[in-house]
Amino acid sequence: MNTDIKTQTPTDIFNAAKARLDFPALHQEVHGRPLVYLDNAATTHKPASVIEAVNRFYQRDNSNVHRGVHYLSQKATGQYERARETVKRFINASDQSEIIFTRGATESVNLIAQTYGRNFIRAGDEILISEMEHHSNIVPWQILCEQTGATLKIIPFTDSGEIDLNVYQKLLNPQVKLVGIVHLSNTLGTINPVTEMVKMAHAQEIPVLIDGAQSVAHIPVDVQAIDADFFVFSGHKVFGPTGIGVLYGKLDWLKQLPPYQGGGDMIHSVTFEKTIYADVPHKFEAGTPNIAGAIGLGAALEYLTSWSMDEIVRYEDDLLRYATAKLRNVEGLSIIGEAQAKAGVLSFALEDIHPHDIGTILDMEGVAVRTGHHCTQPIMDHYQIPATTRASLAFYNNRADIDALMQALQKAIEVFR
Amino acid sequence: MSEIRELYQELILDHNRNPQNFKPLPGANHHSEGFNPLCGDHYHIYIKTDENNIIEKITFDGKGCAISKASASLMTSFLKGKTVEEAIRAFESFHDVVTGKIDPETGMAELGKLAVFAGVRDFPVRVKCASLAWHTMKAALTETETVISTE
Numbered sequence: 001m002n003t004d005i006k007t008q009t010p011t012d013i014f015n016a017a018k019a020r021l022d023f024p025a026l027h028q029e030v031h032g033r034p035l036v037y038l039d040n041a042a043t044t045h046k047p048a049s050v051i052e053a054v055n056r057f058y059q060r061d062n063s064n065v066h067r068g069v070h071y072l073s074q075k076a077t078g079q080y081e082r083a084r085e086t087v088k089r090f091i092n093a094s095d096q097s098e099i100i101f102t103r104g105a106t107e108s109v110n111l112i113a114q115t116y117g118r119n120f121i122r123a124g125d126e127i128l129i130s131e132m133e134h135h136s137n138i139v140p141w142q143i144l145c146e147q148t149g150a151t152l153k154i155i156p157f158t159d160s161g162e163i164d165l166n167v168y169q170k171l172l173n174p175q176v177k178l179v180g181i182v183h184l185s186n187t188l189g190t191i192n193p194v195t196e197m198v199k200m201a202h203a204q205e206i207p208v209l210i211d212g213a214q215s216v217a218h219i220p221v222d223v224q225a226i227d228a229d230f231f232v233f234s235g236h237k238v239f240g241p242t243g244i245g246v247l248y249g250k251l252d253w254l255k256q257l258p259p260y261q262g263g264g265d266m267i268h269s270v271t272f273e274k275t276i277y278a279d280v281p282h283k284f285e286a287g288t289p290n291i292a293g294a295i296g297l298g299a300a301l302e303y304l305t306s307w308s309m310d311e312i313v314r315y316e317d318d319l320l321r322y323a324t325a326k327l328r329n330v331e332g333l334s335i336i337g338e339a340q341a342k343a344g345v346l347s348f349a350l351e352d353i354h355p356h357d358i359g360t361i362l363d364m365e366g367v368a369v370r371t372g373h374h375c376t377q378p379i380m381d382h383y384q385i386p387a388t389t390r391a392s393l394a395f396y397n398n399r400a401d402i403d404a405l406m407q408a409l410q411k412a413i414e415v416f417r
Numbered sequence: 418m419s420e421i422r423e424l425y426q427e428l429i430l431d432h433n434r435n436p437q438n439f440k441p442l443p444g445a446n447h448h449s450e451g452f453n454p455l456c457g458d459h460y461h462i463y464i465k466t467d468e469n470n471i472i473e474k475i476t477f478d479g480k481g482c483a484i485s486k487a488s489a490s491l492m493t494s495f496l497k498g499k500t501v502e503e504a505i506r507a508f509e510s511f512h513d514v515v516t517g518k519i520d521p522e523t524g525m526a527e528l529g530k531l532a533v534f535a536g537v538r539d540f541p542v543r544v545k546c547a548s549l550a551w552h553t554m555k556a557a558l559t560e561t562e563t564v565i566s567t568e
Contacts, residue, residue: 354483357483386459415430416433
């Protein structure tokens with residue numbers, strides 16, 4: 001480890017083989033072939049420590065939180081709140097109460113759309129999002145626009161898959177009451193310059209929501225450095241369980257927002273005449289939360305912290321370059337999304353072979369990719385294609401996975417030639 | 418590779434490359450539009466029936482995977498000259514075969530060339546691709562809905 005790092009490739013520095021051993025589901029055969037899992041943008045696999053944490057909770061500690069005086073309830077509450085603390089540290093929030101547990105990034109966006117919307121959006125206002133948003137950062141705003149008479153405005157991207165900041169600058173005006181931007185595009189792989197975009201919005205006192213569903217597992221995230229007003233992500237895309245997600249909000253904002261749902265655990269006191277709501281974050285967590293999910297997410301983030309995020313970035317970038325070079329050699333293949341700042345998402349289209357057919361043939365070779373519009377139909381419309389094939393990487397992937405992808409792709413081409 | 422060939426038989430690949438009846442149909446008296454939102458398959462089916470309820474002409478256009486396109490191509494070739502009742506019966510036989518409800522040996526006898534789609538039953542997620550054109554055709558003839566979706 002003390003040798004000169006410069007002489008080593010990222011592949012040498014980062015021990016992906018060791019990481020791979022931590023993920024039990026990666027070690028299986030599919031259709032008689034070793035599984036090659038390249039669908040990490042859809043969901044990541046879970047390390048044994050996460051599976052064990054969830055299992056242990058149900059085996060030993062199962063109880064409801066914030067309610068009982070009994071031993072198990074206190075234990076469950078402690079673990080649930082420790083998970084909140086872990087999330088806070090992971091994204092560098094300034095206060096633990098800025099972390100709200102939700103069902104996922106989708107619910108987090110909906111929560112902001114409905115609560116911020118109720119207090120701050122009126123007819124004639126504008127909500128500004130980008131052309132490369134996931135449907136989960138489009139539809140909640142469309143619903144809000146229908147409810148309020150506000151207008152949804154779109155920041156376009158260039159054919160390489162980058163947001164033109166000059167166009168963005170022109171779209172910012174006093175009517176805009178919120179900007180929503182994806183941090184890392186699940187279809188294009190583009191890493192958007194969110195810090196700069198937040199700064200530009202803040203110059204006109206416009207708050208910004210960042211959709212970090214894809215970024216948290218692949219690039220370092222510091223919500224204070226970004227200066228995001230709201231930041232959302234899902235647990236299952238960062239090696240945690242499904243059904244748990246996070247909404248980060250600046251405390252000042254969260255205090256100004258009304259509750260999202262009403263119910264137990266979000267109140268201070270209830271009478272039929274008047275209910276006093278609990279403080280943040282509990283005000284936004286009505287009902288019994290996904291306790292095991294939160295604990296599992298905490299375990300996932302602790303697991304990820306045991307690695308160096310900078311090394312993960314370098315390793316995945318090396319793998320992305322390796323895969324990109326290989327794909328560029330395939331005749332008739334075009335890569336969709338070629339931003340300068342790009343993470344391990346490889347969307348591509350092959351002349352005359354529909355992605356769905358590629359997906360089936362790859363699957364028979366044990367290679368799991370996603371085919372379709374990836375819940376980003378406006379991106380498909382931009383390139384005038386119905387769908388893409390998408391291979392998306394995680395730090396447990398390696399060059400052999402890319403080689404297997406290329407071999408399977410050759411088989412698809414043979415079938416259709 | 419053999420399972421893949423079972424699905425992507427030469428006839429399917431041929432019809433994907435050179436689809437038959439792949440054009441709009443001016444003067445059609447039945448039309449429907451079919452979507453598979455999951456993968457973006459999107460087709461129109463155009464049908465002209467005569468006064469005896471016989472399918473005089475049937476065409477399609479749109480975009481989609483090899484299975485869906487070949488299925489539409491072979492279906493339109495197969496249904497030309499059939500009565501509306503025969504078309505609906507064929508829909509049911511085809512559907513039962515690709516979903517594995519009936520044995521392809523028996524069910525496909527009346528379906529002729531369409532037997533090539535029997536392999537689809539081993540690929541549950543692709544059943545929708547094979548049956549999209551058929552659902553769209555049925556909707557066009559029965560006119561219950563003009564836009565249908567597999568979801």
